[in-house]
Amino acid sequence: MAERSLSFEMALQELASLLQRIALTQSTDYVANDDPDHDAIEKLAATLATEDVQLYYQIALQGRQDIGLAPDEYAGFTMTLLRMIAFAPESNTNHPAVLPVATQLPAAGGLKKKQANTDWSGLIAALPLSGMEQMLAHNSELIAWHDGRIELRVSPAQRHLAERPYKERLENALEKHFGTKIRLEVSIATGVNNTIAELQNYENMQRKSVAAAAINNDPFVQDLIQNFDARVIVSSVKLNDNGERR
Numbered sequence: 001m002a003e004r005s006l007s008f009e010m011a012l013q014e015l016a017s018l019l020q021r022i023a024l025t026q027s028t029d030y031v032a033n034d035d036p037d038h039d040a041i042e043k044l045a046a047t048l049a050t051e052d053v054q055l056y057y058q059i060a061l062q063g064r065q066d067i068g069l070a071p072d073e074y075a076g077f078t079m080t081l082l083r084m085i086a087f088a089p090e091s092n093t094n095h096p097a098v099l100p101v102a103t104q105l106p107a108a109g110g111l112k113k114k115q116a117n118t119d120w121s122g123l124i125a126a127l128p129l130s131g132m133e134q135m136l137a138h139n140s141e142l143i144a145w146h147d148g149r150i151e152l153r154v155s156p157a158q159r160h161l162a163e164r165p166y167k168e169r170l171e172n173a174l175e176k177h178f179g180t181k182i183r184l185e186v187s188i189a190t191g192v193n194n195t196i197a198e199l200q201n202y203e204n205m206q207r208k209s210v211a212a213a214a215i216n217n218d219p220f221v222q223d224l225i226q227n228f229d230a231r232v233i234v235s236s237v238k239l240n241d242n243g244e245r246r
Contacts, residue, residue: 008077009067016060023053055206058213059083065216069231087206121196127177133169136161138196140186149183150174155192162186 001008018037025045035041045053063080070076124137139161140152154161171184215221224230 002074008073009064011077012060012064012067012080016057016064019053019057019060022048023050023057026050026053055087055210056084058210059087062209062213062216065225065231083209087209121199123177124196127173129170129173131169132161132166133173136166136170136186138200141192141194143187148181149185151185151187153187153189153192156188156190158192159188162188 001011018041021035021037021041022045025041026048027050059080063076063083067073067076067080070079120142124134127137129137136152136154139158140154143151143153145151167184167186171182174182174184216225221230
């Protein structure tokens with residue numbers, strides 16, 4: 001695109017237009033027959049989740065508004081695409097470190113089936129944890145669960161959470177929950193990403209991005225932007241307990 005002197009801002013505009021047509025197709029099953037992208041739109045509408053299309057559309061709009069603040073159009077364009085990749089579903093991305101998801105517990109000997117299938121995030125939420133054992137649970141990555149033996153790992157920066165007292169408190173809480181003996185092991189390793197804390201951080205970032213885009217599209221805010229050169233600072237967006245912007 002740079003070699004052909006194509007406008008990166010115009011590319012974001014066309015991308016937003018494409019996403020709008022995909023969303024319209026998903027909602028109404030209508031695509032104009034004279035649309036040159038007719039086949040591609042129908043295929044994408046059937047492939048992409050509706051909520052993902054809405055998110056990508058908001059990111060594209062935000063990217064267009066922010067492109068003037070970027071070092072250059074190329075940087076603004078690529079950062080917008082990278083933001084879409086960062087918020088893409090894990091099944092559609094090769095960046096698992098960016099997108100932590102709730103780890104599924106492998107079947108554990110002696111545990112009921114419904115318990116064995118509980119995700120780590122859901123399991124920890126059900127435990128009466130507090131203090132440092134809660135910090136350990138939220139900042140550790142589940143590696144394995146086999147025959148009552150649970151393996152967790154924490155990053156070097158969180159090595160203090162692997163101390164014996166905190167491990168024993170979490171181990172006791174797990175034993176009370178499952179009603180069986182649990183052996184908890186905590187190791188220290190680099191590249192720890194799939195944690196409850198990372199998952200919550202990702203979800204908050206996603207909600208903030210959508211909220212900021214919605215604020216930007218508010219008529220009153222648009223009037224401030226156009227007449228007073230105002231802009232929405234994403235980091236200042238606050239979410240209440242229900243995840244709504246304020």
